[in-house]
Amino acid sequence: MNKARHLSLALGAIAAILVAVACQDAASPPGHITAGGSPPPKGGGGCANFRLTGGGRIDARDHNGFAKNTPESHDFATFGFQARPTSSCPPTDGSGNLEWQEHNPADFGGGFSFHGTVTFFTTTADETAGDSRCGRFGGFGRVKTRDGRTFDNVPFEVRHACDVDEPGVGNDHIAITIGVYSRHGILSGGNIQQHRLTGNN
Amino acid sequence: MAKKIPGAWAILVGGLTLLAGSAAAQSVTGKAFGTYANLAGVQSQSPVASLPSTGGMATGQTDAFSVAGAVDAQWLNAVTTGAVDNKKTGAQSTSEVENVSMAGGAITADIVTAVATSYFGQFTGGSDATGSGFTNLLVNGVAVTEDVAPNTRVDIPGLGYAILNERIPTGNGVTSWGMTVNMIHVVLQNQLGPTGEIIIGSASSSVSR
Numbered sequence: 001m002n003k004a005r006h007l008s009l010a011l012g013a014i015a016a017i018l019v020a021v022a023c024q025d026a027a028s029p030p031g032h033i034t035a036g037g038s039p040p041p042k043g044g045g046g047c048a049n050f051r052l053t054g055g056g057r058i059d060a061r062d063h064n065g066f067a068k069n070t071p072e073s074h075d076f077a078t079f080g081f082q083a084r085p086t087s088s089c090p091p092t093d094g095s096g097n098l099e100w101q102e103h104n105p106a107d108f109g110g111g112f113s114f115h116g117t118v119t120f121f122t123t124t125a126d127e128t129a130g131d132s133r134c135g136r137f138g139g140f141g142r143v144k145t146r147d148g149r150t151f152d153n154v155p156f157e158v159r160h161a162c163d164v165d166e167p168g169v170g171n172d173h174i175a176i177t178i179g180v181y182s183r184h185g186i187l188s189g190g191n192i193q194q195h196r197l198t199g200n201n
Numbered sequence: 202m203a204k205k206i207p208g209a210w211a212i213l214v215g216g217l218t219l220l221a222g223s224a225a226a227q228s229v230t231g232k233a234f235g236t237y238a239n240l241a242g243v244q245s246q247s248p249v250a251s252l253p254s255t256g257g258m259a260t261g262q263t264d265a266f267s268v269a270g271a272v273d274a275q276w277l278n279a280v281t282t283g284a285v286d287n288k289k290t291g292a293q294s295t296s297e298v299e300n301v302s303m304a305g306g307a308i309t310a311d312i313v314t315a316v317a318t319s320y321f322g323q324f325t326g327g328s329d330a331t332g333s334g335f336t337n338l339l340v341n342g343v344a345v346t347e348d349v350a351p352n353t354r355v356d357i358p359g360l361g362y363a364i365l366n367e368r369i370p371t372g373n374g375v376t377s378w379g380m381t382v383n384m385i386h387v388v389l390q391n392q393l394g395p396t397g398e399i400i401i402g403s404a405s406s407s408v409s410r
Binding site for chain 1: 280282314316329348
């Protein structure tokens with residue numbers, strides 16, 4: 001009886017997952033970005049005593065390698081950003097900008113361009129927490145898809161941007177979430193640098 | 202003992218002056234653009250991102266860019282960022298262009314990506330174009346399936362020639378480092394010599410201390 005009940009529950013759970021996946025696939029493509037979502041969380045990180053600049057390219061979707069994909073592959077993203085905390089902390093407000101270009105046609109909208117404005121800046125709260133080389137920031141921005149759609153007020157969060165060493169290729173790494181799109185990995189081009197809190201740039 | 206103090210102060214002040222001078226001399230440059238064309242003296246260029254010498258961020262973007270008979274391109278994005286800092290200074294520029302067709306279709310590519318990075322820390326500096334590349338590049342109708350080596354020259358019959366993945370290092374390698382990468386640089390010419398040029402995907406950066 002118990003075995004039958006457990007089997008029934010297991011089958012029910014599997015069916016529910018399949019239905020959920022089917023519904024998700026039918027309702028929205030992978031990496032669907034919802035405009036006007038809830039504000040990005042500011043909590044989980046502390047006041048940072050540094051600022052970050054960076055730009056370059058990321059082909060990976062993990063932290064296991066950094067090789068540039070083969071010349072026929074569209075599966076990569078490029079980026080540029082500057083971000084810093086405001087002069088008084090707390091609160092962990094921040095300023096700056098981020099540009100992100102996703103080229104993978106299998107991602108939302110056949111690939112997209114994103115321009116974000118930074119509203120918070122903290123130390124990291126993910127698996128890099130406690131690593132003084134990493135910062136975390138986020139805010140809102142605009143998505144323009146390759147298939148011609150535009151979404152405003154899309155929340156984004158750079159969960160970590162880490163300045164591990166010079167040069168940045170093969171060392172520095174970044175993890176970003178834009179809506180429910182995400183990519184993370186080690187840089188295949190470019191650099192991320194952590195700087196002292198001096199000057200306006 | 203007291204007589205030695207002015208000398209020590211002079212050394213200290215002199216050292217601080219040198220340090221201040223060193224800090225003041227630090228600078229970064231960054232520039233990126235998607236497309237530039239000079240056809241018989243008539244120039245056209247997509248939006249340019251130019252980094253202030255003290256650092257910051259600049260962008261230059263447009264959804265489409267066309268020069269009749271010379272170039273068609275979409276989704277041109279140019280970004281440059283950088284910062285000046287005594288301990289660590291850097292500039293990085295990125296240019297991307299999609300759906301490129303130029304010189305009457307002699308060269309096409311799905312994506313052209315240029316990345317130029319320059320940096321120095323306390324003990325080392327450098328500059329490179331790592332991350333630059335083509336996606337589905339065709340030259341004279343032939344698919345290029347391998348990464349293109351820096352400064353590869355190809356002839357374009359009837360028009361001139363192109364330098365692919367053109368890299369121009371700058372700086373002295375001691376106190377300054379820099380790199381310009383032009384992913385496609387077409388030189389148009391006739392029997393008398395050059396008549397114009399087209400550049401697709403250009404990124405530059407440099408640092409000095």
